[in-house]
Amino acid sequence: MNRSVITLANLSKDKILYLIKMSEEFERHPNRRILEGKIVATLFFEPSTRTRLSFETAANRLGARVIGFTDPKVTSSTKGETLHDTIKMVSNYADVIVMRHYLEGAAQYASEITEIPIINAGDGSNQHPSQTMLDLYSIYKTQGHLDNLHIYLVGDLKYGRTVHSLLMAMRHFNPTFHFIAPKELEMPEEYKIYCKNNQINFVEHTNFNEDIIADADILYMTRVQKERFTDLMEYERVKDSFILSNHMLRKAKDNLKILHPLPRLKEINMDVDSNPHAYYFEQAHNGVFARQALICDVLNISLEEIINDKTIIN
Ligand code: CP
Numbered sequence: 001m002n003r004s005v006i007t008l009a010n011l012s013k014d015k016i017l018y019l020i021k022m023s024e025e026f027e028r029h030p031n032r033r034i035l036e037g038k039i040v041a042t043l044f045f046e047p048s049t050r051t052r053l054s055f056e057t058a059a060n061r062l063g064a065r066v067i068g069f070t071d072p073k074v075t076s077s078t079k080g081e082t083l084h085d086t087i088k089m090v091s092n093y094a095d096v097i098v099m100r101h102y103l104e105g106a107a108q109y110a111s112e113i114t115e116i117p118i119i120n121a122g123d124g125s126n127q128h129p130s131q132t133m134l135d136l137y138s139i140y141k142t143q144g145h146l147d148n149l150h151i152y153l154v155g156d157l158k159y160g161r162t163v164h165s166l167l168m169a170m171r172h173f174n175p176t177f178h179f180i181a182p183k184e185l186e187m188p189e190e191y192k193i194y195c196k197n198n199q200i201n202f203v204e205h206t207n208f209n210e211d212i213i214a215d216a217d218i219l220y221m222t223r224v225q226k227e228r229f230t231d232l233m234e235y236e237r238v239k240d241s242f243i244l245s246n247h248m249l250r251k252a253k254d255n256l257k258i259l260h261p262l263p264r265l266k267e268i269n270m271d272v273d274s275n276p277h278a279y280y281f282e283q284a285h286n287g288v289f290a291r292q293a294l295i296c297d298v299l300n301i302s303l304e305e306i307i308n309d310k311t312i313i314n
Contacts, residue, residue, distance in 0.1 A: 002115065005118075006107045007127045007165065009169060016172065018303060019290070019294070020137055020140050021303055022292075022306060023133070024137075025307060026289040026306070027289040029309075030061050030288065030289065031312070032062050032309055033062070033063035034062050034063065034296070035059065038063075039065050039066070040055070040056075040064050041066075041090045041097045041098065042066060042098045043068055043098070043099045043100070044068070044121070045077075045100060045106075046122065048100055048121070050261075050262060050284050051100065054288045054291055055121065055130070055295070058291040058292040064295070067093060083101070083109065091114040095116060095299065096299060097117070099119070099120065101122075104125060125161050126161055127164060131162045132165040132166050133291070134286045135220075135283070138282070138283040139151075139259075141286065142255070146170070149173070149175050149217040151166075151218040151220060152212075152218065152220060153177060153179055154219065154221050155185070155223065155224060156181065157185055157186055157187040157188075158181070158186065158187070159224075159225040160225060160261075162222065163187075164188075167187075168194060175200060178212075179203070179204045179205065180205045180207075180212070182238045184237075185224065185238060210249070210252075213249075213251075215253070216252070217256060218256070219277075221258065221280075222267070223267060224239045224241075224265070239266075244258070244267065244269065246269065249277055252277055258277050258279055259280055259283050260280040268280070
């Protein structure tokens with residue numbers, strides 16, 4: 001059985017909660033030797049700071065070794081080697097492949113040509129399941145549960161793979177999503193159909209102000225994805241459509257947390273950073289524990305083994 005993680009949409013509610021428990025266990029004890037002898041390959045065909053470094057931190061803290069590349073220009077893909085052959089080759093060297101690729105479907109394709117597990121670290125505008133795992137963990141940690149939440153998705157809902165991924169993974173938890181995007185970047189029809197087919201409530205707003213977000217439990221801000229635009233004039237027109245400032249949080253619910261997958265540009269003013277509702281830097285930190293859970297799960301290491309693990313260092 002191939003244990004690849006291409007999307008979280010196919011996971012059961014119990015499996016998601018199980019991975020959250022595993023993340024909690026790793027947050028309690030992140031430094032262990034449970035992956036001693038394993039090799040994790042990180043293949044990044046697109047730039048990354050958080051995803052690559054937190055996967056590598058996750059692997060290193062568990063005693064695995066890491067190989068890989070951060071720029072495809074230094075690989076034989078520049079000589080014309082296909083993704084197919086690159087995956088075949090790396091499968092000879094590593095126990096798990098973490099891959100980010102600019103093509104939608106690339107991770108699924110990779111998982112079909114190798115026996116070793118692939119973890120999708122983002123495929124074009126499609127999915128970003130490890131980001132979603134850390135988002136779910138962050139929501140669970142801050143709200144105490146995942147059920148019946150009002151989640152506001154703001155910014156680039158067309159190209160933002162993190163919002164697509166999160167929307168699909170939340171289907172078991174009766175969320176109400178609120179979509180706030182410029183017309184050009186609204187949530188694609190296929191995801192609205194997904195919501196309808198899965199009884200997920202959603203509301204579309206045209207304004208972004210303190211009254212609109214007063215009911216939010218989670219305010220999930222996103223960057224406009226310049227790299228996905230073919231028309232840069234259009235990017236310039238829409239890039240600063242919705243900006244969150246501190247004064248807009250006056251009516252926020254006590255439990256509101258502001259998330260952002262990062263990197264941020266101007267969509268969250270720096271005056272929000274010290275507001276107690278801001279959670280995006282802690283969210284990124286949670287990525288280490290959520291990714292430790294994903295790596296162990298694809299390597300078939302159970303929560304029970306992790307709880308009984310005798311290799312804890314501190
Ligand atoms: N959130 C996220 O994917 O960040 P990076 O692009 O820096 O990995």
